[in-house]
Amino acid sequence: MPATIEDKLFLDRFKVDETSHLRIIDGKVCMEKCLEQPCLYICPANVYKLEYDRISVGYEGCLECGSCRIGCPHLNIDWRFPTGGFGIRHKFG
Amino acid sequence: MKESFEAAIVGAGPAGISAAYKLADQGVSTIVFERGEFPGAKNISGGVLYGRDLERIIPDFDNRKCPVERNIVESRIWYLNKDGGYSLSYRDTVFQDNRRYNVFTVGRAKFDRWYADQAAQKGALIVCGTVVTDLLRDKNGKVTGVRTDRPDGDIKADVVLLADGINSPLAAKTGFRPEPSPKHVALAVKEVIELPEKVIEERFNVDNQNGVTIEILGGVTCGMNGVAAIYTNRKSLSLCIGANLADFSANKIKPYDMMETFKEHPMVAPLIDGGKPVEYMAHWLAEGGYDHIPKLCGDGYLIAGDSAMLFNTLHREGSNLAMISGSLAAEAILEARKNKDYSKQSLNGYVKRLQNSFILKDLKKYRRFNTFLQEHKEIFTTLPEVFSFAAREMLTVNGVPKKEKQKIIWRNLRKNCSLAALLRLFWNALRSV
Numbered sequence: 094m095p096a097t098i099e100d101k102l103f104l105d106r107f108k109v110d111e112t113s114h115l116r117i118i119d120g121k122v123c124m125e126k127c128l129e130q131p132c133l134y135i136c137p138a139n140v141y142k143l144e145y146d147r148i149s150v151g152y153e154g155c156l157e158c159g160s161c162r163i164g165c166p167h168l169n170i171d172w173r174f175p176t177g178g179f180g181i182r183h184k185f186g
Numbered sequence: 187m188k189e190s191f192e193a194a195i196v197g198a199g200p201a202g203i204s205a206a207y208k209l210a211d212q213g214v215s216t217i218v219f220e221r222g223e224f225p226g227a228k229n230i231s232g233g234v235l236y237g238r239d240l241e242r243i244i245p246d247f248d249n250r251k252c253p254v255e256r257n258i259v260e261s262r263i264w265y266l267n268k269d270g271g272y273s274l275s276y277r278d279t280v281f282q283d284n285r286r287y288n289v290f291t292v293g294r295a296k297f298d299r300w301y302a303d304q305a306a307q308k309g310a311l312i313v314c315g316t317v318v319t320d321l322l323r324d325k326n327g328k329v330t331g332v333r334t335d336r337p338d339g340d341i342k343a344d345v346v347l348l349a350d351g352i353n354s355p356l357a358a359k360t361g362f363r364p365e366p367s368p369k370h371v372a373l374a375v376k377e378v379i380e381l382p383e384k385v386i387e388e389r390f391n392v393d394n395q396n397g398v399t400i401e402i403l404g405g406v407t408c409g410m411n412g413v414a415a416i417y418t419n420r421k422s423l424s425l426c427i428g429a430n431l432a433d434f435s436a437n438k439i440k441p442y443d444m445m446e447t448f449k450e451h452p453m454v455a456p457l458i459d460g461g462k463p464v465e466y467m468a469h470w471l472a473e474g475g476y477d478h479i480p481k482l483c484g485d486g487y488l489i490a491g492d493s494a495m496l497f498n499t500l501h502r503e504g505s506n507l508a509m510i511s512g513s514l515a516a517e518a519i520l521e522a523r524k525n526k527d528y529s530k531q532s533l534n535g536y537v538k539r540l541q542n543s544f545i546l547k548d549l550k551k552y553r554r555f556n557t558f559l560q561e562h563k564e565i566f567t568t569l570p571e572v573f574s575f576a577a578r579e580m581l582t583v584n585g586v587p588k589k590e591k592q593k594i595i596w597r598n599l600r601k602n603c604s605l606a607a608l609l610r611l612f613w614n615a616l617r618s619v
Contacts, residue, residue: 095446101377101466108223131435137375137442137468156468157228159353160373163365164435173355174221177335178315182227185378185422185465186294 098139102154110179113152115140115161116171123148127167135164156181191217191311193519194332194343196318196356198225200505201491202349203301204243204512205519210308212520217341218302218310219334221317226298229351230376230469231505233417233424234258234399235297237287239506243513244304248287253296255419256397257281258289260390266404267574270452275398282396291397291417291424293378294505321346321360321487328529329486345486345528347515349508352470352492362489363480368435369560370474370495372412374428375441377449379461383421389457390418401502404570406448408439411559411566414448415502416457423458425449428471430560441468471504472497476553482540483533488515496545499559500552500619507545514539551619558618562611568602 117123123130124147132141138154141161157180162172174180193209195202198220209216222228233255240247248254260277281288302312322331322340331342348363350356352371357363381389390398397418406414412429427441427448434441448454472478472495479495482488490496491508498507518536522528540546559565576595580588599608 095443095450096463098440098442101442101463104463104465105467129435131438134438134440135373135431135434137373137440139440139442156466157353158373158468158470159355160368160371160431160434160468160470162355163371164368164431173319174317177221177317178223180228181467182223183230183295183465183467185419186226186230186296186298186467 102138106182106184107153108179108182109153110175113150114173114175114180115150115152115155117148117150118169118171120147122167122169127169129166131164131166132161132170135160189340190331190342191215192344192523193217193347194341194345195219195347195349196332197348197350197493198302198312198314199229199298199349199351199491199508200301201493201508201512202347203298203305204509205347205349205490205516206310206312207243207305207308208513208516209519210305210310213309214520214523216310217343218305218312219316219318219332220302220312220314222314224299224314225302225312226295229294229298230467231294232376232415232426232502233291233293233419234289234502235292236289236503236506239509243509250304251300253292253300254287254395255291255293256392256395257286258291258399259392259396260398261289262398262400264400264402264404264453265570265573266402266406266451266453267570268405268451269574271404271570271574272577289399291399291419293419318350318356320356327485329484345488345519345522345533347512347519348487348489348493349491349512350493352472352495354493357480357489357493362484362487363493363495366472366474366478366495367432369430369432370472370478371431372428372471372473373431373434373441373468374426374471375445375466375468376424376426377445377463378419378422378424378465379458380422380464381458381461385460386418386421386423392418395420404566406451407566408437408444408447409563409567410434410437410439411563416454422464423461425454425458430473431470442466471499473499473556475499475556476546476549479549482537483518484530486528488518488533488536490515496549498548498552500555501548503548510543510545511540514543554614554618558614562614564603564607564611572599572602
């Protein structure tokens with residue numbers, strides 16, 4: 094059976110920061126203006142999920158690639174690196 | 187901590203560490219900032235490195251317990267459709283003997299940590315767990331240091347080397363390198379799959395600590411401009427697959443689903459059978475090529491490695507370009523230091539060195555290559571199927587005369603691809619390499 098993204102992220106080590114390093118700047122843009130919502134597809138960690146009336150941000154599993162930041166057609170994601178020492182920690186790399 | 191250094195380096199990857207090693211060796215007070223818990227904690231590559239380039243910085247790396255996974259003696263290229271595909275490979279004992287470590291595999295978490303240790307032994311100060319959030323500048327705009335996310339985290343420096351990788355919010359914020367457009371980066375995911383050493387050696391037909399690389403093109407990237415790879419490590423395989431980020435958006439394909447499909451491919455599945463996935467990661471590859479390299483230096487700063495978009499897609503060279511560009515940056519800094527002048531003009535020796543090196547010569551040679559792939563999607567869609575049809579026909583022994591088979595193949599080719607499109611493909615391919 095193919096592994097799910099949850100299975101894959103379970104293999105990784107994260108030191109999770111208390112606050113999110115990813116923030117949707119204006120939620121209305123996602124729900125009213127953004128037809129494509131590519132963040133739901135391109136994110137390799139499935140950080141962005143479509144909820145009933147918004148897109149949720151599961152920053153805890155972020156692989157820190159930056160794709161959502163430049164892939165958002167409305168540049169609606171405020172993106173910074175997790176605080177020094179936090180976030181993913183590669184075992185093999 | 188001291189608050190002022192001669193050189194401050196952002197990022198303890200191959201570019202930053204190569205520069206730090208050279209600078210510290212010449213007695214330059216050097217500080218390196220790394221956002222990970224240790225150097226390598228955030229770093230990833232497909233996993234191959236090039237010994238001759240590493241030797242230019244550390245000639246005796248082999249005697250210094252460099253964490254090599256496997257010495258590569260065979261390179262394979264696969265062109266796949268969904269049921270199988272073509273395989274071309276080259277193996278040579280020369281890579282086992284006197285050209286050992288021409289190419290070798292590494293895990294970057296271990297390698298970068300080891301590499302940073304070598305620079306630290308030369309006297310470079312490596313500060314981990316610290317994000318550089320901004321650059322300090324004087325009223326004329328000359329870079330005078332870095333701002334970090336530590337309390338009282340401003341550090342003054344005569345010169346700053348930006349070596350913080352392809353995903354650099356810092357470069358974008360400071361304007362030293364514009365944000366890449368989605369069509370100028372590829373998003374790749376990697377999975378490390380553990381297997382017993384003996385099993386790997388049997389499956390790849392190698393013995394003690396030798397290994398194989400496989401580069402894969404064709405139908406595995408769901409019709410997108412992309413590439414996959416399988417590299418042998420000592421006790422694991424690295425599986426990588428990626429595609430142009432704009433293609434991912436347009437096709438609504440999830441990178442992890444593409445990885446799972448790749449693992450089920452009939453040529454891949456037997457190699458990883460019984461293996462245990464142990465890590466999953468993601469990273470960008472710079473695909474803008476020569477025409478998207480930013481300004482490489484300015485007043486008080488230089489840019490090296492992935493931050494400068496130095497990546498050769500066709501020859502999968504990146505980490506080595508980072509190492510050499512980092513070390514050339516260090517040479518330019520040493521030259522500027524003699525004159526106590528870190529202006530753009532004084533640091534320009536870096537650009538000249540890069541132009542005279544294989545780095546910019548190669549990137550210039552292949553400047554059309556990324557556009558070529560992007561404009562010829564048939565390489566990833568119809569051609570793998572058409573070529574496989576041809577092989578399947580010719581290899582099937584069923585009483586049909588070969589001349590008749592050739593006609594069938596030709597008709598199938600013409601049905602899927604116009605003659606003009608084929609000619610354009612070959613012409614553009616020749617021009618791009």
